[in-house]
Amino acid sequence: MFNAYQTTTLQFNPTECNGCGMCYTVCPHAVFNRNGRTITVAHAENCMECGACQLNCPTNAITVDSGVGCAAAMMYAAVTGKREPVCG
Numbered sequence: 001m002f003n004a005y006q007t008t009t010l011q012f013n014p015t016e017c018n019g020c021g022m023c024y025t026v027c028p029h030a031v032f033n034r035n036g037r038t039i040t041v042a043h044a045e046n047c048m049e050c051g052a053c054q055l056n057c058p059t060n061a062i063t064v065d066s067g068v069g070c071a072a073a074m075m076y077a078a079v080t081g082k083r084e085p086v087c088g
């Protein structure tokens with residue numbers, strides 16, 4: 001089952017998680033905790049809904065409503081090393 005958090009649209013499904021740690025690595029706000037290959041959501045209240053974790057999760061274990069336009073796109077560019085989008 002998905003865990004729902006009151007302060008963010010972030011949803012994490014641990015049954016789909018393979019423990020790769022990408023979400024832990026890319027999250028700019030240390031929302032996730034990593035203990036070996038076990039990932040937990042430690043600070044959901046810190047989530048800024050940038051979408052980086054969802055974009056980088058290979059198993060679709062994370063969903064987040066990252067509908068904040070340019071901010072999300074720029075974050076994606078930052079974490080993937082791709083050129084920054086043109087905004088405005």
Ligand code: SF4
Pocket residue numbers: 010026027028029030031032046047048049050051052053054064
């Ligand atoms: S949406 Fe961004 S801030 Fe929120 S958990 Fe994912 S990577 Fe972290």
Ligand code: SF4
Pocket residue numbers: 016017018019020021022023024039053056057058059060061062
């Ligand atoms: S990126 Fe996805 S599969 Fe990898 S640890 Fe995070 S939730 Fe699990």
